[in-house]
Structure formats: C-alpha cells, structure tokens
Amino acid sequence: MSADPATPPLGGLLEQPPSVVTAGVELFESTLRDQGVDVIAVDWRPPADDVAAELAAVAADPRTEAANRTALEHITSAEPRWTGITSAHDATGIERGQFLHAGPPITWERASGPLRGALIAAMLYEGMAETPEEAERIGERGELELSPCHEHASVGPMAGVVSPSMPMFVVENGAFGNTAHCTLNEGLGKVLRYGAYAPEVIERLRWMDQVLGPALNAGVRQLGSMDLRAIIQQAMQMGDELHNRNRAASALFVREIVPPLLEAGLEGSDLADVVRFINGNDHFFLNLGMPAAKSALDPARDLPGSSVVVAMARNGTDFGIQVSGTGDRWFTGPAAVPDGLYLGDYGADDANPDIGDSTITETGGLGGFVMAAAPAIVRFVGGQASDALDATRSMYSIAVGEHPHYQIPILEFRGSPVGIDVTRVARTGTVPAVNTGIAGKVAGTGQVGAGLVTPPIEVFVDAVRALADLAEAPAT
Amino acid sequence: MSADPATPPLGGLLEQPPSVVTAGVELFESTLRDQGVDVIAVDWRPPADDVAAELAAVAADPRTEAANRTALEHITSAEPRWTGITSAHDATGIERGQFLHAGPPITWERASGPLRGALIAAMLYEGMAETPEEAERIGERGELELSPCHEHASVGPMAGVVSPSMPMFVVENGAFGNTAHCTLNEGLGKVLRYGAYAPEVIERLRWMDQVLGPALNAGVRQLGSMDLRAIIQQAMQMGDELHNRNRAASALFVREIVPPLLEAGLEGSDLADVVRFINGNDHFFLNLGMPAAKSALDPARDLPGSSVVVAMARNGTDFGIQVSGTGDRWFTGPAAVPDGLYLGDYGADDANPDIGDSTITETGGLGGFVMAAAPAIVRFVGGQASDALDATRSMYSIAVGEHPHYQIPILEFRGSPVGIDVTRVARTGTVPAVNTGIAGKVAGTGQVGAGLVTPPIEVFVDAVRALADLAEAPAT
Incomplete structure (x- = not known):
C-alpha cells in the first residue's frame, strides 16, 4: 500500500482526533475517556499460559463434565423455603466465646476494622465486655474463637459476625433436606455488620432478639413456610438482582408475612414496629436471599472432578473461594477495594477492602x-443500562449453565448464568461480576458506600491447579 | 440494468428463499412468518392526505405550540396523592337511579353485554331490583340515568359502573387542587367491572363498602396521605407499566398502608382479611393509578388551540377521546376487540370489544x-421483550414530551412519552399503544383475557378536523 503522494507519510493520521484501542487496562481507558478521547475498549487479556497444562489436565479428567452437570442440577433444583427463626446457638452449635464471621478463616490480628468492630459489637451484645476497649483487649488476647459462617451452614452479610444468642433465619432446601442460616438484617446506617458498635447498635440487636425475631417466627409458623424461590423469581421480574437491590423482594416479603403476623395474635404496637422496621429497609430480604443461595449451593459440594465454585466469600482482608471438586479447601487472595459511590462525605480513602458472604448470591x-x-x-457506579446487559452477557461465558427458575425479562427470559466454572475463569480471564456494599475501614464507622468489586483472578487459577493435582487421567 | 446473460430473466430470484417486504398489513406479515418466510416489516402507512389541509391549519394556529407546552407542563407537574375514601354520592353527586360508566356517553340500547351486566350488578347492589331480570327490565324501560365517569372527575376500569353508595378513592392533585375518584378494585374473576352480577359479586361489593373502605379510610387518615407519584415512579423501576401490570405498585401500596392500618385500631381479623384481599390482587393499585392519571390530565383541559388528548376511554361499544382544545366534545369510533391471550377455554369469539377508562394510563x-x-x-400476546422496547420507542413520535418523573430504566432512564398529540397521530398514522383486560361479551361472564388493542385512527383525525375548524389564522 503506498501513501497518497499528495500527503506526507502519516500526515493524515493526526489531522483527525485520535481513536485509541485499549485492552484490559481500565484505568487507562477511563483516563482517556475523561479527556474526551474516542476509546474502543477490547475485552482482551493475556492467555492463561501459565496454567495451560493444568487446564488441559482438568479438561481431560473423565469425571469433570458429568460432575459439573450434577453440580448444576443440584444448584438449580433447590427449593429454598424459610421455615423458622432460631438462636445462632441452636442453628450452628456455637457457644459463648465462639463467633462466626464472613469469608475464609481469619484471626483477630489479620482482621480488618469492620470485622473487629463487629466482633466488639457482638461481645458487647453477649455481655462478654462492658466497653469497646475491654472487648478489644479480649480480641487482642485471643480469647475468642473465630470460625467462618460457611463452615456452619450459614452466611453473613458484610462482617457477617454471628454470636450464640442472635436470632437467625432458618432456610430449608426442600429438594435436598439441608438447611442454611443467616442473621436478620439490621437496616442501614450504623449497624454491626458494617462494624459499628455504638449503644444504638446494641440496643437494636436486643430489640431484634426480643421483638422482631419472635414476631417473625410466629408469622412463619402461622404460614407454615415461605417459598423463597418464588419470591426471588418474581423479584427478578421487578428490577431486583437480589444482592445490591432487594426492594421488590422485600416488598413481596412484607406482603406475604403481614396476614399471618396479624393472625398470630401479636400486640398491635409491636406489630406496627415490626412492619415499619422491615419497611424501612429495602435490603431486608438480602438475609433470606443469601441463605436461599447457600442452601442451593451446599448440595453441589464435594463432587470429585467438579470445577464449579460453591462459595465466594470475603472477610475484609482475603477474598476466598471453595470449589466442589476440592472439598473444604479455601483458595484466597487479597480482597480489593470496591469501585462505587460513597455516602455523604465518605470517599475511597475511607473504604475497607471487600467484605461479606453476600457473594453467595x-x-x-x-x-x-x-x-x-x-x-x-x-447508577451506583455511574454506568448505563447497557453496562448491566453487558455484565450479565459476559457471565454466560464463565457459567456452566442457566437457571431455569431465575429468568431475565429483558434478555427474553433467558435463565440466569449459574455455576461458576474456575476453568472458564482461568481460560477467559473473565472474573465474576460482583455487586457489594462498602464498609468503612475504621472499626465503628458503618457503611460508607456501595458499588462493584473485582475478585482476584489468582484464586480461580489456584483452584485450577488444585483440581489438576486431583485429576484422574483419561482412560487409554 | 440488464439481466445476466447466463441467467434467464428473474431466474435467480426464486433460487433463494423469498424475502418479503410488508407494509402496514400485520395479518399478512404474521401469516408469512408462520410459513417461515423471511419478512421485513416496514412501518409505512398511507399519508394522511385527506386531512392535509386541516393539519396545516392546526400547525399554523399561533396558539397551538404554547398551548401544547402548557398542557405538557400541567400534566407532568401533577402531584397526585390519595387522601381518603368517600361514597360515590359524596364524591360525584350522583343520586339513586343515576349511574356512571366508562367511556364516552352511551344508552342502555347501545350498551354491550359487560356494561349491561355491570349495571345489573349495580342495581342489585343498590337494592333497586331483586333479580337480574328485574334489573334488566329497568334498563330496557330507560329508568336509569347514565353518564360517563369522565364527566364527574372520575374514572372506572372496564365497565366502570359507579352507583351512589359505592366507596371511592379520593385522589387530590396537590399542584392544582383538583380531585379525581375511582371505585376500589374488586380483584379477579367474576367481578362487576367485567359485567358479572352473581350473588358472590354483590356480596363482595357489600364487604368492600362495610369493611374494606372504612379500613382503608382509617389507614389513610392515620397516614395523612399517600404519594401516588412516588409509587408509580418506583413501580416503573420494578417492571410495572401501571395498566396491565401493577404487581410492584400493589406491593408498595401494601407496604405503605399496613403500619397505619395497624395503628388505626381496627379489629385484627378484619385487618387480616383486608390485607389478604389486597394481596390476592396484583391489580389493586390500578384503581389508584387511574385517578392519579385522571387528576394529572384534567388540568390540561380547555387550553384553546391545544391538540393534546386529555382522555381516551371506551364504553364497550365506542372508543372515544377528548382533546384539550375542543373542550368536552367526544370524538368516537368503533371499539375494536383486543388481541391477547384468553383465560381457560375462552377465545376471541367470547371477547367483548374494548371497554374501560383505564386508557387514562x-x-x-x-x-x-x-x-x-x-x-x-x-408475553400476554406471545411477543418478545424487544417488542416492548419498540412499542415505547414508537410512542415518542406521537407524544409532545417526556415525563420527568416517570422514567424507563432500560432506556437509560428516559422519561416516558406523554401528551398524545392528535396531529402527530393523524400525520404519522401511529395510534397509541394500549394494554387492556378483555371482558366476556355476554352479560354476567366476567374477564376472559388480557392483551393489546388498536384504537380507531379516525377519532384522532376527527379531532384534527375539529381543531382546524376552531383554529386561528396566523398573524399576517
């Protein structure tokens, strides 16, 4: 190809505004965009060369395909129902001095501000300490026993701290008979799960134990049980994604629980307080959606050869996953700070790294x-509706299947992408899209924002390596 | 252009599957599609040649542009609030023997089955007749006085029959001080508004008068008032279009009314019945959304020169519209049978032509x-999600503006198309997209389906002619 003789070589290139092709490095892309440069972002990432052999070994494992199919069937055939409320002690067996938390295992020393704050709140609530300072010293002396919620058939949003006398939702998976549990949602602002421990936080927890829990338990006993799959299904046709948006599901929950609450013969003013409390919190249903998902995923555990993720969870320091074919082992990497919008005067400097079991959704x-x-x-992250479509579409590339019950209206009622396959994540470089709340990094602060977060790809790659170690060779 | 000498003339045309361009005639298009033919539908209609002069006269009227701007401002600045429940007599001034109905004016003789059935139900309810036969004779003897809801600051879904002792919602437009009224939604199945008059229908109406109405009135008094604009706004972000789908709005309504109902000191079992009744009906909010829209549109009436539609309504025989610049005059044409899905064994042969004031939405x-x-x-009409996007997009071409409060998430929160301009309808041939329920044509049947309906374009053309008659000539 020869240059036009009338134009010096490359002369035409800079006469027009530059158009830049970027690949992978988003900050570069957004900086260019901010400068008004036309950017074409290409979804390209370096090939997973360093795990090519391991990917091949897993792909060749004769058990993998059937195991992943079984995992998908188990997850999607779940029938999660809310059946009652019970104490954390009865639900999980924890005793005084034992605490559950979100994410993979962690110690007080490595715990971030909000997790420490939530543990302080729980110690005050349990009467183990009179002051936050005293509680902190208990933590520092190692006089409390920490264990992940996930290892006790439970999940907890944000810090996810559970102590023995807290009331918990009991969710039963009718298809498999297993149960999952979660504490009750405390509402917004200064709350334990975001690491706050002010007197109002403890007072609210006591009211939840003495009024809210018994009322809801009476309601659900009257009702028999509540079909959570049906609520999730409807809420997805009403603009909820069931993690950062639970407005429809919470409204449907109120609608369903009020008549049995009325018939359960509770005191009128308590009942009004209960309904107002639930109404004041568009995320009330999150603490039912999470154990619904947990109850669906647990039956997909421990399938030899399966590369399907059965838990993603963060403790505020580490992001961890568990994979069906590798048992209870956690694969962990550093939790990132979410990219989002901040409340009031808070900013990214106030944000704790990603925290919570809510990635079970x-x-x-x-x-x-x-x-x-x-x-x-x-809108939380200044994006457009088309970004939401793109996010979901790209998740199909790392999922083993589609959920027959959870359908997306605008995608012609296509089933949601479900069953994250670590081999597909490692091969494509596409990590799961995660919505989340953002906790303040200083203990006692509470929520500072909400947004999106990028999981560390290395945890998926490490899981592939572990699967490869366990892989059976194909029959020859 | 000469034919390829190697191919006989037109020889290549039929070697490939035919691709047909259709224009306007949908039945032809769908028949071809059913035969697997590739159809390119073009949105082309004959130009409105026969009203070209009238369109020019209205366009030249120096008042039209400003009047339409005012109409839009009045409609979109409305602040509809539900403030109480009162009897139809108190709300509208009707006395024993007087009945309101949906749509433009009509007589018993011209009334369709469901309208007659609803009038029979209302006569039984008011104690004017002991049996349906007796009520029918009263109708035939012309011993009842009929008047459109729209002429009494009211709207009624389907048959829209209102009798003096029925309870009605009172909706106040805070921005203009006007009010609008609507009866309470009876639920699904055999109900007065679909023309049923069985004993269960009358019994339900009595319970609504004696229990439901007083309870809701006590609740709204306790609350002060309920912001309907806020509910509609939220519901549109939760999958409702507020005519054929009111699930989110109804759930939000329950959420908001239950705490004040609890505090109003009602009997527990009545309260449970009330909540169960509302919960059992995803369209409960329709009867609040309709007067909300009516209260917003009435202040846009009587603006000289304005070509904006202030009411579209059907009485089961005629489809009628009223236009701001032509006062209280109705422009009517034949009501079409909706295109939709039918309940149970019902089919298109059982369907009554389009009926109801719900086109106020x-x-x-x-x-x-x-x-x-x-x-x-x-899905009601076997369509796809993309059809829903297309329907809304095409409505922008006949609307004078966009609603700043009612936004559509998937269209990047664009405001809804609002303010139907009869000149744009006549010029483009695009008629308003209308969702609707379908009543059985035999009196006493009830609902037989739901779907979409096409308004007769001549009513918009007639309105253009009337506006042209009234048009001022431009200053010379």
Whole structure:
C-alpha cells in the first residue's frame, strides 16, 4: 500500500482526533475517556499460559463434565423455603466465646476494622465486655474463637459476625433436606455488620432478639413456610438482582408475612414496629436471599472432578473461594477495594477492602450475574443500562449453565448464568461480576458506600491447579 | 440494468428463499412468518392526505405550540396523592337511579353485554331490583340515568359502573387542587367491572363498602396521605407499566398502608382479611393509578388551540377521546376487540370489544406507552421483550414530551412519552399503544383475557378536523 503522494507519510493520521484501542487496562481507558478521547475498549487479556497444562489436565479428567452437570442440577433444583427463626446457638452449635464471621478463616490480628468492630459489637451484645476497649483487649488476647459462617451452614452479610444468642433465619432446601442460616438484617446506617458498635447498635440487636425475631417466627409458623424461590423469581421480574437491590423482594416479603403476623395474635404496637422496621429497609430480604443461595449451593459440594465454585466469600482482608471438586479447601487472595459511590462525605480513602458472604448470591447466579434484570444498579457506579446487559452477557461465558427458575425479562427470559466454572475463569480471564456494599475501614464507622468489586483472578487459577493435582487421567 | 446473460430473466430470484417486504398489513406479515418466510416489516402507512389541509391549519394556529407546552407542563407537574375514601354520592353527586360508566356517553340500547351486566350488578347492589331480570327490565324501560365517569372527575376500569353508595378513592392533585375518584378494585374473576352480577359479586361489593373502605379510610387518615407519584415512579423501576401490570405498585401500596392500618385500631381479623384481599390482587393499585392519571390530565383541559388528548376511554361499544382544545366534545369510533391471550377455554369469539377508562394510563404516559419498563407484559400476546422496547420507542413520535418523573430504566432512564398529540397521530398514522383486560361479551361472564388493542385512527383525525375548524389564522 503506498501513501497518497499528495500527503506526507502519516500526515493524515493526526489531522483527525485520535481513536485509541485499549485492552484490559481500565484505568487507562477511563483516563482517556475523561479527556474526551474516542476509546474502543477490547475485552482482551493475556492467555492463561501459565496454567495451560493444568487446564488441559482438568479438561481431560473423565469425571469433570458429568460432575459439573450434577453440580448444576443440584444448584438449580433447590427449593429454598424459610421455615423458622432460631438462636445462632441452636442453628450452628456455637457457644459463648465462639463467633462466626464472613469469608475464609481469619484471626483477630489479620482482621480488618469492620470485622473487629463487629466482633466488639457482638461481645458487647453477649455481655462478654462492658466497653469497646475491654472487648478489644479480649480480641487482642485471643480469647475468642473465630470460625467462618460457611463452615456452619450459614452466611453473613458484610462482617457477617454471628454470636450464640442472635436470632437467625432458618432456610430449608426442600429438594435436598439441608438447611442454611443467616442473621436478620439490621437496616442501614450504623449497624454491626458494617462494624459499628455504638449503644444504638446494641440496643437494636436486643430489640431484634426480643421483638422482631419472635414476631417473625410466629408469622412463619402461622404460614407454615415461605417459598423463597418464588419470591426471588418474581423479584427478578421487578428490577431486583437480589444482592445490591432487594426492594421488590422485600416488598413481596412484607406482603406475604403481614396476614399471618396479624393472625398470630401479636400486640398491635409491636406489630406496627415490626412492619415499619422491615419497611424501612429495602435490603431486608438480602438475609433470606443469601441463605436461599447457600442452601442451593451446599448440595453441589464435594463432587470429585467438579470445577464449579460453591462459595465466594470475603472477610475484609482475603477474598476466598471453595470449589466442589476440592472439598473444604479455601483458595484466597487479597480482597480489593470496591469501585462505587460513597455516602455523604465518605470517599475511597475511607473504604475497607471487600467484605461479606453476600457473594453467595453471585455464586448462585444472582447479584452481579443478573445485573441485566436490575439496570438501576449501574447508577451506583455511574454506568448505563447497557453496562448491566453487558455484565450479565459476559457471565454466560464463565457459567456452566442457566437457571431455569431465575429468568431475565429483558434478555427474553433467558435463565440466569449459574455455576461458576474456575476453568472458564482461568481460560477467559473473565472474573465474576460482583455487586457489594462498602464498609468503612475504621472499626465503628458503618457503611460508607456501595458499588462493584473485582475478585482476584489468582484464586480461580489456584483452584485450577488444585483440581489438576486431583485429576484422574483419561482412560487409554 | 440488464439481466445476466447466463441467467434467464428473474431466474435467480426464486433460487433463494423469498424475502418479503410488508407494509402496514400485520395479518399478512404474521401469516408469512408462520410459513417461515423471511419478512421485513416496514412501518409505512398511507399519508394522511385527506386531512392535509386541516393539519396545516392546526400547525399554523399561533396558539397551538404554547398551548401544547402548557398542557405538557400541567400534566407532568401533577402531584397526585390519595387522601381518603368517600361514597360515590359524596364524591360525584350522583343520586339513586343515576349511574356512571366508562367511556364516552352511551344508552342502555347501545350498551354491550359487560356494561349491561355491570349495571345489573349495580342495581342489585343498590337494592333497586331483586333479580337480574328485574334489573334488566329497568334498563330496557330507560329508568336509569347514565353518564360517563369522565364527566364527574372520575374514572372506572372496564365497565366502570359507579352507583351512589359505592366507596371511592379520593385522589387530590396537590399542584392544582383538583380531585379525581375511582371505585376500589374488586380483584379477579367474576367481578362487576367485567359485567358479572352473581350473588358472590354483590356480596363482595357489600364487604368492600362495610369493611374494606372504612379500613382503608382509617389507614389513610392515620397516614395523612399517600404519594401516588412516588409509587408509580418506583413501580416503573420494578417492571410495572401501571395498566396491565401493577404487581410492584400493589406491593408498595401494601407496604405503605399496613403500619397505619395497624395503628388505626381496627379489629385484627378484619385487618387480616383486608390485607389478604389486597394481596390476592396484583391489580389493586390500578384503581389508584387511574385517578392519579385522571387528576394529572384534567388540568390540561380547555387550553384553546391545544391538540393534546386529555382522555381516551371506551364504553364497550365506542372508543372515544377528548382533546384539550375542543373542550368536552367526544370524538368516537368503533371499539375494536383486543388481541391477547384468553383465560381457560375462552377465545376471541367470547371477547367483548374494548371497554374501560383505564386508557387514562396511556393518556398520561403510562400503560402501553411504557411497555419497555414491563417486558413481561408482551408475553400476554406471545411477543418478545424487544417488542416492548419498540412499542415505547414508537410512542415518542406521537407524544409532545417526556415525563420527568416517570422514567424507563432500560432506556437509560428516559422519561416516558406523554401528551398524545392528535396531529402527530393523524400525520404519522401511529395510534397509541394500549394494554387492556378483555371482558366476556355476554352479560354476567366476567374477564376472559388480557392483551393489546388498536384504537380507531379516525377519532384522532376527527379531532384534527375539529381543531382546524376552531383554529386561528396566523398573524399576517
């Protein structure tokens, strides 16, 4: 190809505004965009060369395909129902001095501000300490026993701290008979799960134990049980993605629980307080959606050869995953700070790294995986409705299947992408899309924002390596 | 252009599957599609040649542009609030023997089955007749006085029959001080508004008068008032289009009314019945959304020169519209049978022509105009989510503006198309998209389905002619 003789070589290139092709490095892309440069972002990442052999070994494992199919069937055939409320002690067996927390295992020493704050709140609530300072010293002396919620058939949003006398939702998976548990949602602002421990936080926890829990338990006993799959299904047709947006699900919950609450013969003023409390919190249903997902995922555990993720969870320091074919082992990496919008005067400097078990929603094909059902969510990060569609579409590339019950209206009722396959994540470089709340990094602060977060790809790659170690060779 | 000498003339044409371009005639298009033919539908209609002079006269009227701007401002600045429940007599001034109905004026003789059935139900309810036969004779003897709801600051879904002792919602437009009224929604199945008059229908109406109405009135008094604009706004982000889908709005309504109901000191079992009744009906909010739209549109009436539609309504025989610049005059044409899905064994042969004032939602920029917010709706007619987007997009071409409060998430929160301009309808041939329920044509049947309906274009053309007659000539 020869240059036009009338134009010096490359002379035409800079006469027009530059158009730049970027690949992978988003900060570069957004900086260019901020400068008004036309940017074409290409979804390209370096090939997973360093795990090519391990990917091949897993692909050749004769058990993998069937095991992943079984995992998908187990996850999608779940019938999660809310059946009661019980104490954390009865639900999980924890005793005084024992505490559950979100994410993979961690010690007080490595715990971030909000997790320490939530543990302080729980110690005050349990009467183990009179002051936050005293509680902190108990923590520092190592006089409390920490264990992940996930290892006790439970999940906890944000810090996810559970102590023995807290009331918990009991969710039963009718298809498999297993149960999952979660504490009750405390509402917004200064709350334990975001690491706050002010007197109002403890007072609210006591009211939840003495009034809210018994009322809801009476309601659900009257009702028999509540079909959570049906609520999630409807809420997805009503703009919820069931992680950062639970407005429809919470409204449907109120609608269903009020008549039995009325018939359960509770005191009128308590009942009004209970309904007002639930109404004041568009995330009330999150603490039912999470154990619903947990109850669906647990039956997909321990399938030899399966590369399907059965838990993604963060403790505020580490992001961890568990994979069906590798048992209870956690694969962990550093938790990132979410990219989002901040409340009031808070900013990114106030943000703690990613925290909470609420990524169980994404693990179960909800949350970031069904953003297309909830375009309002992308406003949290200044995005557009089309970004929500793109996010969901890209999740199909790392999922083993589609959820027959959880459908996305705008995608012609296509089932949600479900069953994260670590081999697909490692091969494509596409990590799960995760929506999340943002906790303040200083203990006692509370929520500072909400947004999106990028899981560390190395945890998926490490899981592939572990699967490869366990892989059976194909029959020859 | 010469034919390829190697091919006989037209020889290549039929070697490939035919691809047909259709224009306007949908039945032809769908028949071809059913035969697997590739059809390119073009949105082309004959130009409105026969009203070209009238369109020019209205366009030249120096008042029209400003009047339409004022109409839009009045409609979109409305602040509809539910403030109470009162009897139809107190709300509208009707006395024993007087009945309101949906749509433009009509007589018993011309009334369709469901309208007659609803009038029979109302006569039984008011104690004017002991049996349906006796009521029918009263109708035939012309011993009842009929008047459109719209002429009494009211709207009624389907048959829209209102008798003096029925309870009605009172909706106040805070921005203009006007009020609008609507009866309470009876639920699904055999109900007066669909023309049923069995004993269960009358019994339910009595319970609504004696229990439901007083309870809701006590609740709203306790609350002060309920912001309907806020509910509609939220519901549009939750998959409702506020005509054929009111699930989110009804859930939000329950959420908001239950705490004040609890505090109003009602009997517990009545309260449970009330909540169960509302919960059992995803369309409960329709009867609040309709007067909300009516209260917003009435202040746009009587603006000289304005070509904006202030009411679209059907009485089961005629489809009628009223236009701001032509006062209280109705422009009417034949009501079409909706195209939809039928309940149980019912089919198109059982369907009554289009009926009800619920097209006030479309007139106010909701319903069919915001189908893009409610893709689940198109399943009623076997359509796809993309059809919902297309329906809304095409409504912008006949609307004078966009509603700043009613936004459509998937269209990047664009305001809903609002303010139907009869000149744009006549010029483009695009008629308003209308969602609707379908009543059985035999009196006493009830609902037989739900779907979409096409308004007769001649009513818009007639309105253009009337505006042209009234048009001022431009200053010379």
